Amino acid sequence: MTMTPTVQSTPEDATKLAAFEARIAAGEHIEPKDWMPERYRRQLIRMMSQHAHSECVGMLPEGNWITRAPSLRRKMTLLAKVQDEAGHGHYIYCATETLGVSRDELLDELHAGKAKYSSIFNYPTLTWADIGVIGWFVDGAAIVNQTVLAKASYGPYARAMIRICKEENFHKRQGYEICAVMSQGTDAQKAMLQDAVNRWWWPSLMMFGPPDSASSNSDELLRWKVKRYTNDELRQRFVNLTVPQAQAINVALPDPDLAYDPTSGSWRFGAIDWNEFWAVVKGHGPLNRERVAARKAAHDDGAWVRAAAEAHAAKRAARSTAAA
Amino acid sequence: MANETTGSQWPLWEVFTQAETGDPHEHAGSLHAVDGEQAIQNARDVFGRRGKVVSLWVVPAEAIVASVPSDAGPMFEPGNEAAYRHPQFYKVPRGVRIY
Amino acid sequence: MGYGTLPDEPEFGAGSDAPAPVAPLSDRAAKVVRTATSGIADNPHVEYLLRLADDRLILGQRLSEWCGHAPILEEDIALANIALDLIGEASLLLAHAGELEGHGRTNDQLAYFRDETAFRNVQLVELPNGDFAETIARVFFFSALQVPLLEQLERSTDATLAGIAAKARKEATYHLRHAGDWMLKLGDGTDESHARLQRAVEHLWPYVHELTWGDAVDDALAASGVAADVRLLAGAWRSSVERVAQAATIALPADGWKATGGRIGRHTEHLGHVLAELQSLTRAHPGATW
Numbered sequence: 024m025t026m027t028p029t030v031q032s033t034p035e036d037a038t039k040l041a042a043f044e045a046r047i048a049a050g051e052h053i054e055p056k057d058w059m060p061e062r063y064r065r066q067l068i069r070m071m072s073q074h075a076h077s078e079c080v081g082m083l084p085e086g087n088w089i090t091r092a093p094s095l096r097r098k099m100t101l102l103a104k105v106q107d108e109a110g111h112g113h114y115i116y117c118a119t120e121t122l123g124v125s126r127d128e129l130l131d132e133l134h135a136g137k138a139k140y141s142s143i144f145n146y147p148t149l150t151w152a153d154i155g156v157i158g159w160f161v162d163g164a165a166i167v168n169q170t171v172l173a174k175a176s177y178g179p180y181a182r183a184m185i186r187i188c189k190e191e192n193f194h195k196r197q198g199y200e201i202c203a204v205m206s207q208g209t210d211a212q213k214a215m216l217q218d219a220v221n222r223w224w225w226p227s228l229m230m231f232g233p234p235d236s237a238s239s240n241s242d243e244l245l246r247w248k249v250k251r252y253t254n255d256e257l258r259q260r261f262v263n264l265t266v267p268q269a270q271a272i273n274v275a276l277p278d279p280d281l282a283y284d285p286t287s288g289s290w291r292f293g294a295i296d297w298n299e300f301w302a303v304v305k306g307h308g309p310l311n312r313e314r315v316a317a318r319k320a321a322h323d324d325g326a327w328v329r330a331a332a333e334a335h336a337a338k339r340a341a342r343s344t345a346a347a
Numbered sequence: 348m349a350n351e352t353t354g355s356q357w358p359l360w361e362v363f364t365q366a367e368t369g370d371p372h373e374h375a376g377s378l379h380a381v382d383g384e385q386a387i388q389n390a391r392d393v394f395g396r397r398g399k400v401v402s403l404w405v406v407p408a409e410a411i412v413a414s415v416p417s418d419a420g421p422m423f424e425p426g427n428e429a430a431y432r433h434p435q436f437y438k439v440p441r442g443v444r445i446y
Numbered sequence: 447m448g449y450g451t452l453p454d455e456p457e458f459g460a461g462s463d464a465p466a467p468v469a470p471l472s473d474r475a476a477k478v479v480r481t482a483t484s485g486i487a488d489n490p491h492v493e494y495l496l497r498l499a500d501d502r503l504i505l506g507q508r509l510s511e512w513c514g515h516a517p518i519l520e521e522d523i524a525l526a527n528i529a530l531d532l533i534g535e536a537s538l539l540l541a542h543a544g545e546l547e548g549h550g551r552t553n554d555q556l557a558y559f560r561d562e563t564a565f566r567n568v569q570l571v572e573l574p575n576g577d578f579a580e581t582i583a584r585v586f587f588f589s590a591l592q593v594p595l596l597e598q599l600e601r602s603t604d605a606t607l608a609g610i611a612a613k614a615r616k617e618a619t620y621h622l623r624h625a626g627d628w629m630l631k632l633g634d635g636t637d638e639s640h641a642r643l644q645r646a647v648e649h650l651w652p653y654v655h656e657l658t659w660g661d662a663v664d665d666a667l668a669a670s671g672v673a674a675d676v677r678l679l680a681g682a683w684r685s686s687v688e689r690v691a692q693a694a695t696i697a698l699p700a701d702g703w704k705a706t707g708g709r710i711g712r713h714t715e716h717l718g719h720v721l722a723e724l725q726s727l728t729r730a731h732p733g734a735t736w
Contacts, residue, residue: 057416082514082522089510093728093736094554095537098510099530105513106526110393113519117377125356126379151727151736183376190397201736209734317515325517327642328578331635333357336381338634378520384627389520391620392527 047248052178055121063247064122067177070249071119072129076140078112079133080314084148085157093151097201101154104194111187118179134319142300143226145308152205152212152219158198160227160265166195167261168231176248199268206272220269221277228292229300231258237297259289266290359408360386362393364400372404380405482563485710490666492547493566494673495607496556497663497709499539500567503557504717505588506532507724508575517578524624528585531617538610558728562718563711570653572708572717579632579639579646586625587650587687591657592618594682598674607672626690633694640695647691648699655704658683663709 039058046053053059082105089105092098116126132138143161148154166188173184202220205212232238232254244250252260266283269276280293302308357379363372375394380386386405394400414422430436480486487493509529516522540553570588575581596618599611632643658680667673691698707713728736 054416056413079514079519086514089513090507090723091727093558093731093734095533095540095557096554097736099533099537102510102513102526102530102533106396106523106530109514109519109522109526110396113378113393113523114376116519120359120377127356186376204735207735209731211731212734321515321517324515325521325578327636327638328517328521328632329357331639332381332385332631333635334639335631335635339382380520381631385631388524388624388627392523393520396523396527 044246047176047246051176052181053176054178062243063249066244066247066249067180068119068122068124070244071115071122071180072124072132073139073141075112075115075119075129076133076138077144078108078115080140080144080318081161082108082112083314083317084144084146084310085154087148088151088154091151092154100197104158104197107190107194111183111190114183114186115180118183121179130322134315134322136306136315139304141230142303142308143230145303145310145314146222146226147310149222150215150219152202152215153223155198155201155205155216156219156223158194158196159202159268160198160223161230162191162194162198163265164227164230164261166191167257167264171251171257174248174251199272202274203272206274217274220274224277225295225299226303228258228262228295229303231255231261233297233300234295262290262292263288357381360390360405361408361411362386362390363404363406364390364394365402366399368401372402377408482561483707483711485661487663489547490663491604491672492543493663494667495539495543495546496566499536499543499556500565501571501588502532502539503536504565504567504720505571505584506530506536507720508571509581509585511575512581521578525581528621528624531614531621535610535614535617539607542606542610554728558725559732562713562721565708565711565713565717565721567708567713567717568653568656568659569705569708569714569717570650570656572714572720573650573653574716576646576649577642579642580649582625582628582632583643583646583650585621586629586690587654587657589618589622589625590686590690591676591679591683593622593686594679595674595676598679602673603671629690629694629696633691633696643694644696647696651699651701652703653705655701656706656708659706659709661709 040060043053043057043059043063053063085101085105085108089098089102092101116129119129120126129138133140148157169184169188169191173181173188175181175184202216205216235253235255238254245253266276266281278293280291282291283289284291303311306312358381359377360380361377362375364375365372375390378386378389378393380389383405387403390403390405391400395403426432478484506529509525509532512525513522513529516525536557537553540556544551544553544556570584573580573584593615596611596615600608600615602608602611629643632639634640658676660675660677664673664675664677668675688698705714728734
């Protein structure tokens with residue numbers, strides 16, 4: 024992605040930029056009406072819209088199992104979780120709109136296949152165990168990311184993240200509980216669980232984005248406190264958290280190179296297949312086309328509903344004006 | 348009919364929630380809705396799902412008049428410096444409770 | 447289209463490998479053998495709770511199909527909320543039914559291991575979702591009955607049912623408000639939305655009468671103060687529906703053919719498919735814990 028140069032280097036802009044960076048360095052938050060460099064605004068729109076799209080597209084793989092959840096309790100808790108994802112997409116779209124871009128514009132980009140969202144949702148949920156493993160891995164990874172984003176420098180994003188982190192606390196526990204119960208279950212359940220872990224482990228590690236050596240955006244995002252840690256730092260934190268959880272429920276992680284390193288206190292893991300990562304990002308994952316088509320269909324099929332609401336409000340407004 | 352277009356953005360509403368009676372209404376976020384009833388319903392579903400809300404306000408965003416960042420100095424700094432508005436400014440004899 | 451040439455001899459005649467006739471022939475052919483859909487309830491109280499529960503379970507299941515596919519993100523959240531309320535109510539009601547039945551069946555066993563003919567919901571709730579207008583009209587028709595019904599059930603002599611009804615009435619009141627608001631928006635919106643809602647109302651109309659259908663189960667429970675006689679609520683339902691329909695500029699159809707049978711286990715063909723989906727995983731692993 025090419026971006027126009029940040030500053031046209033007028034003395035005024037240079038002064039504003041210096042003041043802006045000083046505020047961030049001092050730990051202040053930037054609010055919508057404050058001056059900000061165009062690149063900061065664009066980077067935020069890019070990150071936040073990807074995040075919002077991910078929440079919405081993320082409803083689909085899990086939504087796939089709501090009608091087949093194996094008990095009433097599981098059905099309700101999954102429905103509540105997927106509903107939260109809609110709510111969180113909503114929060115972040117609203118926060119993104121404070122940067123001067125409308126939700127409709129963002130949705131148009133998503134539906135045209137131009138916007139990015141987390142590639143993890145382009146993988147299929149084949150069995151019920153996938154629902155447990157998504158909660159455990161994917162929400163676990165999201166929490167690692169979002170806890171950090173809650174300290175981001177842009178006020179509306181940070182506030183949305185604080186609310187989301189509070190609400191998402193239960194998502195990971197829900198997923199891990201599903202896995203823990205299955206790990207104590209029948210042979211078929213144990214096999215189902217291990218299979219899901221095998222399929223989701225590597226894509227989950229890819230959720231943190233390309234390695235620092237290949238991440239074009241990282242430096243600036245870190246300096247402006249849009250991000251607080253690098254992709255690799257967060258990935259390592261996730262692995263360190265997850266390995267003991269896997270051991271506790273007797274599940275094997277599909278990486279022969281996974282080993283504890285006593286000097287660093289970290290779990291070293293094997294090489295990630297970045298070719299797969301880039302292929303999925305570029306639209307060649309198993310379900311990229313289906314996911315976008317499903318969201319687009321929902322939006323297109325709903326056009327008449329949204330038009331009706333607008334028309335009704337206009338009629339009512341006209342009537343009350345006429346009556347006045 | 349002027350408004351029968353799709354794709355136009357619905358008006359923006361700011362949502363304020365009260366967690367318990369007696370508490371202030373606090374800003375929770377914003378949402379889009381075509382009218383007040385829809386705004387209240389959406390606010391209930393979006394911001395009140397976890398049952399920590401006893402009252403909701405929805406306000407058309409365009410009705411809010413806000414100070415601008417450049418006002419911050421003239422508007423707020425004089426007040427911050429008026430130490431005599433804070434109780435600690437006044438000295439009372441040691442050992443006396445005055446409230 | 448014909449059936450081809452009929453064989454000279456009856457298929458099961460002498461020389462075929464059909465089993466020998468049962469001898470001596472009994473008088474069984476002339477008896478009404480009682481089955482799941484005979485409309486006879488051993489325990490009216492349990493039967494009544496199943497009717498309340500199954501309405502909610504199946505409508506909740508249908509509404510949850512919308513999740514991720516609603517016309518606008520806010521409505522994904524709203525429809526999921528309604529589905530959650532209904533499934534939550536169903537879960538409590540089924541648990542209570544299982545206890546009263548006394549065969550040790552849990553709410554999950556009742557939800558996941560009963561066949562179509564053992565379900566006691568009205569046919570209205572099992573029909574496919576259709577478009578958003580059908581979905582809204584169905585929630586509206588259903589909730590317009592639940593509000594007055596649950597008001598009465600709050601005073602049930604069955605304290606557990608009264609407690610569930612108190613919670614459910616608040617939920618139903620909101621469902622009615624939400625669906626009612628959409629009835630106005632769709633009915634008095636654009637030409638297209640009006641036409642779609644009118645069509646939805648006409649499509650669903652034959653199925654609304656079953657909401658206030660009653661039988662000996664209602665007689666028995668009304669007598670013991672456990673339940674309200676739902677037949678007596680038909681007038682209240684009609685007037686609340688008329689009020690909204692009028693404001694929404696929707697014409698209520700004349701009564702014609704009326705669906706019936708859901709309450710005694712005689713359903714549309716759709717219910718089997720709903721249950722195939724709902725129950726498939728659980729039935730594939732009987733005895734497993736999830």
